[in-house]
Amino acid sequence: MRIVVQKFGGTSLRGSRERAAAARHVIAAVQDGMQPVVVVSAMGRRGDPYATDTLVDLARAVHPRIPAREQDLLMACGEIIAAVVFAQELRARGVQAVALTGGQAGIVTDAQFGDARILRVDPAPLRRQLERGQVPVVAGFQGVTEDGRDITTLGRGGSDTTAAALGVALRAEVVEIYTDVDGVKTADPRLVPEARTLSTATYDEIVQMAHEGARVVHPRAVELAMRGNVPLRIRNTFTDDPGTLVTRHWEVDQVWPDLRQPRAVTGITHIPGLTQITLDTAADDDQSLNVRLFRALADRGISVDMINVSPRRKAFVVRDDRADEAREALEALGLKPELRRGCAKVTVVGAGMHGVPGVMARVVEALKAAGVSILLTVDSHMTISCLVDGDDLGRAVRALHQHFGLGQLAPVLDGPERAPRDAGVGAPAGATEGSARLAGTNRPGAP
Structure with a gap:
């Protein structure tokens, strides 16, 4: 069949x-x-x-x-x-x-x-x-x-x-x-x-x-x-x-x-409606404090993202609709959280960026040129995420999309993170038909 x-x-x-x-x-x-x-x-x-x-x-x-x-x-x-x-x-x-x-x-x-x-x-x-x-x-x-x-x-x-x-x-x-x-x-x-x-x-x-x-x-x-x-x-x-x-x-x-070589950047995504929570803390008993504050949030079923922990400062984000509950949980521990509501997470995604120098530099350059301030960053092997003010969301996404040439038919990336063209541009004749034939070769062990 x-x-x-x-x-x-x-x-x-x-x-x-x-x-x-x-x-x-x-x-x-x-x-x-x-x-x-x-x-x-x-x-x-x-x-x-x-x-x-x-x-x-x-x-x-x-x-x-x-x-x-x-x-x-x-x-x-x-x-x-x-x-x-x-x-x-x-x-x-x-x-x-x-x-x-x-x-x-x-x-x-x-x-x-x-x-x-x-x-x-x-x-x-x-x-x-x-x-x-x-x-x-x-x-x-x-x-x-x-x-x-x-x-x-x-x-x-x-x-x-x-x-x-x-x-x-x-x-x-x-x-x-x-x-x-x-x-x-x-x-x-x-x-x-x-x-x-x-x-x-x-x-x-x-x-x-x-x-x-x-x-x-x-x-x-x-x-x-x-x-x-x-x-x-x-x-x-x-x-x-x-x-x-x-x-x-x-x-x-x-x-x-x-x-055959992965492109550095594939797309730009975003999540609006986030609140940044920051805590300035003393270094004493820091690990115990980390356990208590994140356990307090977990016990209330509050998911946290973009976590940045250092001895004297903790920063992370929660959804806007859980921000007040998160604040209550932290204040119950005697902490004084600072909340910045109405933020957005903008993420650059690409399978080819891992270990490639220059991608973060270009992200920072693009946002600076657009007048967008970065509040917090996290990264993984194929993502770089920046927290920005919600009012800057559209400007940030457009700036990154343009800077990495994603709106062009054949984006050219200068600098050390140069990546090949996206599919469909200069592809061999019949490439679209080939994709249908490809579907029949997905069995384990297929050549």
Whole structure:
């Protein structure tokens, strides 16, 4: 079987026009000799009749607290409705289709309602449907407990996770994530209109971009696909553009030889709505203080980021909506935290920056030239993050995007961090078609 998993988000299913566009991609896959397995999210967003948030609001209007088990039962309904409706959409176009819940599709999870983890996927139920010539339409975002008694939901990005898990279990040639954008952009186009769609990116790059604010695909789904060595393709439901291929380094190299050396910078991401918390402390008993202050925040379930600890100063960030609670926790320890609200985290992401001199220098130069002050920095092997004032967010993202040449068709980086061109520019003839052929070589041990 040549299997492709195609996931459609809520905005791709909210109305008849959108569902017709989604169905066209399924039919195209069938005509190309593929056997599609479709995964769907709930139709629309809050306010639309069958959106998950709308269903939850309906129950909470009666009583504000919904038991976790029953909330999962309710939240799973939106995807089940979408599966049935989209199966009907395919049948109306002459495609044999069958709607399935996550449990019926073989997805077994733990019993952590609201944020369940997939324990295993039994591919047999879906393979049986495929052997009968059916297109399975699976309700995303959900599974069933091991005893088969309870429906569970998978938390944020659950439908992406469903698609990736099914792709791995079925040894699919590719998992296609359909959304309302053209793929993964070099920056948020709302801030940077000239942002480009990446032709290709590595799993690691997309995971980092997702963690640092890009919202095109959930990082858990990318991590699953990476472990199973199944390529992802992120596409626009409403166009025939190829979108962004997400795969391993060596697979990227086979299709685009000019990427055999990783580029230094792939994209710029951002997270708004952060508060910087700083503490000036005495050096005495510093390790004990570190334990107490971070334990106090952890006990309240407050996540901290951009942590910078020295003997006399501690600095980190929390979400704006948890800032007052964090301050209370620290003041209860006799500390006097200083809060700077309304900050934003801007991150430069690239698989090729590790160990390359000059990248941080260029980040600082770009922000200085734009008149943006850096409040705090952290880095990893493929990211450099700067905390800036929220009012400077757009200016910071645009400055970095321009400075690293990401809006150009063939960015040229002067200095020691020179990187090769992005895919799709000067690529060999037929490179786009080659990416489709590549999907068939993702088996372990494939050349």
